[in-house]
Amino acid sequence: MALTDTIHTQAPPTLKAIIGGLIAVAAIAVPFLLDGFQVFQATQVLVLAIAIMGLNLLTGFSGQFSLGHGAFFAAGAYVTAFFLTDGSFPYVGAVLIGGVVCFILGLAFGFPALKLDGIYLALATFSLAVAMPQILKLSILTEWTGGVGGLVLMKPEAPQGIPLDADQWLYFVVLAFAAVLYCLVTGLISGRTGRAFLAVKDNPLAAEAMGIRVTNVKVLAFGYSAMITGVAGGLSALVTAYVAPDSFTLFLSVNILVGLVVGGVGFIPGAIIGAIFVHFMPTAADSVYQGLQGVIYGIVLIAIMLLAPKGIGGLFRR
Amino acid sequence: MFMKRPLAIAAIVAAMIYPGIASGQETIKVGNTMPYSGPGSAYSEIGKVMKAYFDKVNDEGGIKGRKIEFLSYDDGYSPPRTVEQARRLIERDKVLLLAGTFGTPHNLAIHRYVNMRKVPHLFIGSTGNAWNDPKNFPWTVGWQPNAHIEGKVYGSFLAEHHPNEKIAILMQNDEYGRSFIAGIEEGLGDKVSNIVSRATYEATDPTIDNQIINLHKTGAGVLINLSTPKFTAQAIRKVADLNWHVVHIVPTAAASASQVMQPAGIENSQGIITAAYLKDPTDPRWKDEKGMVDFRAFMAKYAPQANAKSVFSVIGYSMAQATTYVLQQAADDLTRDNVMKVATNLQGVELPLLLPGLHLENKPDDVAPIKSLQLTRFEGETWAAFDPAKQ
Numbered sequence: 001m002a003l004t005d006t007i008h009t010q011a012p013p014t015l016k017a018i019i020g021g022l023i024a025v026a027a028i029a030v031p032f033l034l035d036g037f038q039v040f041q042a043t044q045v046l047v048l049a050i051a052i053m054g055l056n057l058l059t060g061f062s063g064q065f066s067l068g069h070g071a072f073f074a075a076g077a078y079v080t081a082f083f084l085t086d087g088s089f090p091y092v093g094a095v096l097i098g099g100v101v102c103f104i105l106g107l108a109f110g111f112p113a114l115k116l117d118g119i120y121l122a123l124a125t126f127s128l129a130v131a132m133p134q135i136l137k138l139s140i141l142t143e144w145t146g147g148v149g150g151l152v153l154m155k156p157e158a159p160q161g162i163p164l165d166a167d168q169w170l171y172f173v174v175l176a177f178a179a180v181l182y183c184l185v186t187g188l189i190s191g192r193t194g195r196a197f198l199a200v201k202d203n204p205l206a207a208e209a210m211g212i213r214v215t216n217v218k219v220l221a222f223g224y225s226a227m228i229t230g231v232a233g234g235l236s237a238l239v240t241a242y243v244a245p246d247s248f249t250l251f252l253s254v255n256i257l258v259g260l261v262v263g264g265v266g267f268i269p270g271a272i273i274g275a276i277f278v279h280f281m282p283t284a285a286d287s288v289y290q291g292l293q294g295v296i297y298g299i300v301l302i303a304i305m306l307l308a309p310k311g312i313g314g315l316f317r318r
Numbered sequence: 319m320f321m322k323r324p325l326a327i328a329a330i331v332a333a334m335i336y337p338g339i340a341s342g343q344e345t346i347k348v349g350n351t352m353p354y355s356g357p358g359s360a361y362s363e364i365g366k367v368m369k370a371y372f373d374k375v376n377d378e379g380g381i382k383g384r385k386i387e388f389l390s391y392d393d394g395y396s397p398p399r400t401v402e403q404a405r406r407l408i409e410r411d412k413v414l415l416l417a418g419t420f421g422t423p424h425n426l427a428i429h430r431y432v433n434m435r436k437v438p439h440l441f442i443g444s445t446g447n448a449w450n451d452p453k454n455f456p457w458t459v460g461w462q463p464n465a466h467i468e469g470k471v472y473g474s475f476l477a478e479h480h481p482n483e484k485i486a487i488l489m490q491n492d493e494y495g496r497s498f499i500a501g502i503e504e505g506l507g508d509k510v511s512n513i514v515s516r517a518t519y520e521a522t523d524p525t526i527d528n529q530i531i532n533l534h535k536t537g538a539g540v541l542i543n544l545s546t547p548k549f550t551a552q553a554i555r556k557v558a559d560l561n562w563h564v565v566h567i568v569p570t571a572a573a574s575a576s577q578v579m580q581p582a583g584i585e586n587s588q589g590i591i592t593a594a595y596l597k598d599p600t601d602p603r604w605k606d607e608k609g610m611v612d613f614r615a616f617m618a619k620y621a622p623q624a625n626a627k628s629v630f631s632v633i634g635y636s637m638a639q640a641t642t643y644v645l646q647q648a649a650d651d652l653t654r655d656n657v658m659k660v661a662t663n664l665q666g667v668e669l670p671l672l673l674p675g676l677h678l679e680n681k682p683d684d685v686a687p688i689k690s691l692q693l694t695r696f697e698g699e700t701w702a703a704f705d706p707a708k709q
Contacts, residue, residue: 037409044402134522137492147493149446150397150423152430240398241430244423247397249357282355286392293355293392 027175031168039167040239041279046174047235049275050181052259053268054228057185060266061194062221063201065118068125070253071132072102072226074243076233078136078151081243082144087154095177095234102230103223110222114215129253136245150244153237174235181228185268188224197221229256262304263313270313277312345387346380346645346652348372349407349416351400351424358395361420363624364443365390367634368418368641370621375642382649386642389413397427404428408437415440415657417641418461418634422446433457438657440644441637441687445571447497450686452662457654459661459685461637463595465497465569471593471691472498472567473505476512476540479706480565483539484514488529488553491518495544498569502542514538519549530556540565547572554582554590566590570691575600575700584699593691594701596636597671599627601700609670636669640678640687643667661685673703 031039055069076098083094109128116124136145145151158169188194199207200217208214237243255278263274285296308315352365372388380386389411391403400421407413415438419425422444429448432439433455441461442449449460463471476485487502489495495518503510515536517529526549533541534557541564543553550572557564566589572578573592597604604610613635617626624631645652647660662685667678678687695704 035409037405040405041402044398137521142493148423149426149448149493152426236398240401240427242397242401242427244397244427246357246395246421246423247427249396251356251394251396282392282394290354 031164031171036165036167039171043167043171043174043239044236045272045275045279046171046178047232047239048255048259048279049271050174050178050235051229051232051256052263052271052274052278053181053185054225054230054232055256055260056263056265056268056271057188057197057228058221058225059260060268061189061197061201062218062225064113064218064221065122066125066225067122067253067257068128068132069225069229069256070248070250071125071128072105072229073233073236073252073256074132074136074248075105076102076230077237077243077248078145078233079230080234080237081151081153084153084237085151091156091238092173095231095238098234098237099227099231102233103227105230106223106226107219109226110219113222114218126250126253129250133245133249136248146244148245150242150247152242155241156238170239174239177231177235181231182268185228189268193217193220258301260311262301262311264311264317267311267313267317269316270311273312345385347387347389347411347413348641348645349404349411349413349419350388350390351393351403351407351416351419351428352390353395353420353424354392356394356396358421361443361630363628363630364418364420364634364637366624367617367621367631368638370624371616371635371638371642374616374620375638381642381645384649386645393421393424395421395424397421397423400424401427401431404431408432408435413437414652414654415641417441418443418637420444425449429455429458436654438654438661440657440661441640443633443637450684452683452685457658459680459687461640461687462633463686463688463691465494466501466504467686467689468570468593468691469498469501469503470505471501471693472542473502473507475505475591475693475706476565477506477509480540481509481512483512483565484537485512485540485542486533486536486538486564487513487516487542487544488526488533489516489518489544490546490549491520494546494571498542498544512540519545521546526552527556530560534560534562538564540567542567543572544569545572547574547578551578551582554578554586558583558586568592570594573701575696579696579699587696590696591693591704592696592701594694595673595676595688595691596629596632597673598629598701599632601702603702613671632671636671639669640667643678 030042034042051069051073055066058064058066079098079101080094083089083097084091113121113124137148155166156170157166158164196212196217199210199212200214204214259274259278262277263270281297281300282293285293288296304312350365350368352362353359354362369388369390372386376385389407391406393400393403404416407416416432417440420443425442425444426448436457439458441459443461445462445464447464447466449458506512515533515538517533519526519529530553541557543550543566545553550568557566568590570592579587597610599610614626617624617631644657644661648656662680662682664678664680664687669678673692675692676688676690679689680687693704693706694701
């Protein structure tokens with residue numbers, strides 16, 4: 001990929017601040033303008049956006065492909081659920097532990113992945129996604145995973161004194177996670193590590209010549225990416241209040257990838273656009289013509305790729 | 319031309335006004351989730367046939383003049399999606415009840431939510447053991463007999479008719495296999511010591527030949543084969559190879575004539591025993607029986623694209639009939655409370671495609687509507703009734 005792909009002119013700071021402020025106000029207003037079901041949907045979209053942001057860090061900035069991020073999502077969800085089955089553990093802590101576990105898993109997977117490039121790495125991660133539901137069903141793990149039946153967890157309620165219902169509260173919890181992670185990721189990208197990521201993505205040889213440890217950078221990118229997606233998984237467990245192997249099939253990994261491409265590879269705010277697409281497109285296609293929803297979905301996807309080759313998010317960038 | 323246009327306008331106006339006149343009342347909204355896409359899409363036949371059945375009910379006048387609106391959404395066989403669709407049905411569409419929602423993990427995912435919302439959650443498409451818990455989940459009523467009940471049927475059959483035979487058990491090493499054991503032991507009662515050997519296999523194993531050979535060596539006269547279809551077929555074949563003449567029991571989930579008995583060899587499958595609760599559309603016993611004739615006519619008229627030979631169609635048909643029955647009985651007071659009152663006090667409700675002698679029967683502290691199964695035996699190319707007393 002050419003260098004010009006990832007370095008782009010920034011919008012003027014004042015304009016950026018205004019847009020950022022408007023988005024923040026809109027995001028906070030959402031749960032008060034919509035009914036419970038829509039708030040629930042918005043929360044799901046946010047969760048998916050966090051997962052896509054995780055993959056974006058890996059693919060968009062360090063140039064590694066993954067078809068298996070659903071597996072990290074699942075791991076984060078299960079770790080979180082495991083701590084919350086009896087309802088006494090603080091849920092934010094459980095989600096964070098899920099993130100840490102996924103960070104370690106990501107590093108562990110990042111090492112063997114070093115030997116693989118491009119499409120071969122995509123296939124290796126693909127196997128991870130295929131294996132995950134079966135691993136979760138393994139009888140030796142049933143004590144912790146609940147087997148095919150999965151785990152039911154307590155849905156967090158708003159603390160005493162805050163006049164929000166469970167849906168609204170959960171939305172704000174997820175929004176807070178999304179905001180913090182967004183700041184962390186943008187901070188990371190604009191700093192030293194981010195430039196190292198980009199250098200490795202654009203030209204590993206040149207990066208190495210400049211003194212960047214390509215191995216470390218690639219593995220680290222995998223770790224961070226898995227961690228963010230794992231946090232998203234943990235939040236999804238809170239939102240659904242239930243985890244089961246069938247929640248984390250290969251489709252989930254594909255959806256995260258589709259969301260990334262539709263939102264725009266290498267464009268962090270694109271995650272929200274991608275998440276909206278992935279979440280609502282199947283239902284929208286279904287309402288157009290039941291029985292051909294897959295075809296409609298595919299046609300729309302192809303149309304987006306033709307009209308906006310850099311994703312819908314790419315249309316907003318110059 | 320001049321005549322036609324006013325006529326057409328009149329027709330359109332009439333069509334626009336007509337529903338208002340005809341119903342006068344709101345429709346009765348029944349919600350459902352089904353895997354129309356994704357890995358479980360084969361099961362969606364159930365939802366399509368349910369929809370077709372409610373169409374038929376509406377054509378025949380509905381429930382006391384009110385039409386049933388069956389809202390069935392795709393969950394892609396993914397539990398989080400089931401939660402979303404269930405919330406859509408309950409919060410947006412404001413359905414009166416959910417009926418026939420499909421899948422064990424999928425129903426577990428919405429179990430607490432629907433009970434918190436106090437929405438009737440009736441006739442669930444799942445074999446799980448969790449649906450008969452009215453103390454904790456008073457709004458949920460299951461459907462088919464669970465593995466515990468099925469195990470008990472086999473256990474009591476063996477205790478009564480093969481009290482002196484040693485029993486060998488082959489079991490898939492997961493909840494599926496394990497879920498039968500307690501029931502079998504309960505059914506055997508004091509004959510539980512007849513179980514001489516138990517072999518397990520993992521769902522990932524390539525073959526189970528060794529397990530069968532080891533069980534054969536114990537000299538058991540009964541083999542209870544708690545396996546999934548691929549392994550059931552292997553086991554049937556191996557038992558025949560060993561020339562082991564054994565009373566061979568397979569679970570109803572692995573009793574598909576086309577997917578298990580044919581691959582294993584029809585001649586090797588003769589005499590195998592399983593338990594069933596519905597009439598199989600391919601069973602020649604029911605060919606001219608009224609319930610099955612009606613079913614075929616219904617399928618031809620309302621669901622021509624669905625497979626009339628599939629047991630899933632029979633399940634959808636029967637679930638829709640049960641739901642219709644509940645709505646009819648509760649028609650004078652269509653509140654959720656009254657629906658539950660009817661749905662947990664079913665007494666001797668006959669459904670045409672339940673096996674003879676079975677009916678829907680439950681009470682508020684024991685809500686499972688189908689409590690028994692009947693033993694059937696593989697004869698010729700299909701399952702046939704058999705009377706254990708007369709063999």
